[in-house]
Amino acid sequence: SCFVRPAVSAIAWQGAAFTLHKGRRHKPTPWSIPAAIPDDLLLGLKFIFGPSAVPALDLVDQRSVTRVVSPSGRTAYQVLGSSGKLYTCYSSCHFCTCPAFGFTVLQKSESLLCKHILAVYLSQAMGACQELTVSEEQLTSILLAEEEDEG
Amino acid sequence: MAAALERALGPAGPEADASVPEAPLLVLGPAGSGRTALLLRAALAGGGDGPRALFLAPSAPSRLPEGGGGDPRALQRLELRYPPTLAALAQELGAMAARARPPGLLLLDGLEHYIQGGPSAPARLAALLLEASRAPRPPARLLAALRVPPPGPRVLPVLRRYFPAECRLRPLPGVPLRVNVRLVLPGSVPRGWRLRFEPHGGLNVTPGPGDGDGDEDEDGDGSGDEG
Numbered sequence: 001s002c003f004v005r006p007a008v009s010a011i012a013w014q015g016a017a018f019t020l021h022k023g024r025r026h027k028p029t030p031w032s033i034p035a036a037i038p039d040d041l042l043l044g045l046k047f048i049f050g051p052s053a054v055p056a057l058d059l060v061d062q063r064s065v066t067r068v069v070s071p072s073g074r075t076a077y078q079v080l081g082s083s084g085k086l087y088t089c090y091s092s093c094h095f096c097t098c099p100a101f102g103f104t105v106l107q108k109s110e111s112l113l114c115k116h117i118l119a120v121y122l123s124q125a126m127g128a129c130q131e132l133t134v135s136e137e138q139l140t141s142i143l144l145a146e147e148e149d150e151g
Numbered sequence: 152m153a154a155a156l157e158r159a160l161g162p163a164g165p166e167a168d169a170s171v172p173e174a175p176l177l178v179l180g181p182a183g184s185g186r187t188a189l190l191l192r193a194a195l196a197g198g199g200d201g202p203r204a205l206f207l208a209p210s211a212p213s214r215l216p217e218g219g220g221g222d223p224r225a226l227q228r229l230e231l232r233y234p235p236t237l238a239a240l241a242q243e244l245g246a247m248a249a250r251a252r253p254p255g256l257l258l259l260d261g262l263e264h265y266i267q268g269g270p271s272a273p274a275r276l277a278a279l280l281l282e283a284s285r286a287p288r289p290p291a292r293l294l295a296a297l298r299v300p301p302p303g304p305r306v307l308p309v310l311r312r313y314f315p316a317e318c319r320l321r322p323l324p325g326v327p328l329r330v331n332v333r334l335v336l337p338g339s340v341p342r343g344w345r346l347r348f349e350p351h352g353g354l355n356v357t358p359g360p361g362d363g364d365g366d367e368d369e370d371g372d373g374s375g376d377e378g
Contacts, residue, residue: 070248071249072249090278092285093277093278102270106312136246140241140244
């Protein structure tokens with residue numbers, strides 16, 4: 001499949017380069033990020049979410065977020081981390097199986113959320129979630145997935 | 152959930168306020184303070200016209216409630232189930248979402264029994280309950296009880312992230328079978344009741360003071376009251 005990275009803009013921030021999709025100059029593909037993200041929104045993301053912002057945007061670019069749905073309509077999210085580990089995020093409240101959520105968010109209260117939860121929000125807003133339907137039992141076991149080790 | 156509690160306990164003291172925001176509610180109290188009795192009373196509040204209620208606990212309560220205010224129909228809308236493990240509880244919660252007529256009230260007794268595993272265990276349990284209560288449309292109200300002192304120093308701060316409303320039970324020192332109840336809701340004045348457990352199993356409720364006593368260790372977790 002033709003994976004096209006969004007066009008790179010001029011912004012460099014603390015050594016990290018933001019990518020901005022500068023409008024559709026090519027035929028839209030189903031998974032392309034549909035809209036340009038204005039600089040002030042990116043600034044806002046960085047200001048509020050700090051170190052999670054850029055990694056979350058990377059996860060969105062990589063189409064790492066999957067919305068998992070069961071026949072009864074229950075949902076959960078699975079996020080493929082950079083190391084290949086799969087994390088589970090809940091849909092109706094903040095919970096993630098990654099170690100950063102347990103430590104940085106819950107224990108230290110240093111962050112509002114982890115990069116995976118932020119990636120879920122961004123993917124929802126940008127229509128970049130993959131979709132997967134599973135049985136009720138499978139969804140229950142996804143919700144019960146154990147906390148993953150660092151990855 | 153506070154509305155159900157107020158229906159269960161009647162109007163509170165002079166600070167009673169008509170607009171009560173609904174929020175997942177955590178009932179805290181030491182052993183023998185009446186958490187189970189309070190949950191069951193909240194489940195049966197409203198008599199036969201109240202919402203369908205699902206009451207979950209690790210094991211059956213030692214005493215089942217009398218009919219709600221004498222209305223036998225109240226017991227008919229109460230379902231009691233006893234999942235022994237977290238996995239079984241998750242199955243019950245999953246099944247709840249799949250029902251044609253999901254309950255309007257979800258009550259869980261014995262949170263401390265289901266908190267197993269690593270440091271995220273309290274968060275996972277709370278999140279599972281919130282997911283289950285929000286999955287049916289319209290969302291169910293949620294009430295969960297935790298015995299204090301909690302099974303670890305990090306449990307209560309984490310649970311409080313998921314349960315904005317809190318109801319604290321405090322047995323009156325030196326007075327057997329009497330408990331002070333204090334309901335704390337976000338953005339609202341705390342309200343209070345006094346409970347008296349009667350020998351034949353009844354529960355007598357009267358309005359009481361809603362204010363706390365300052366820095367007492369209400370949570371039983373060894374530190375002062377963090378509000």
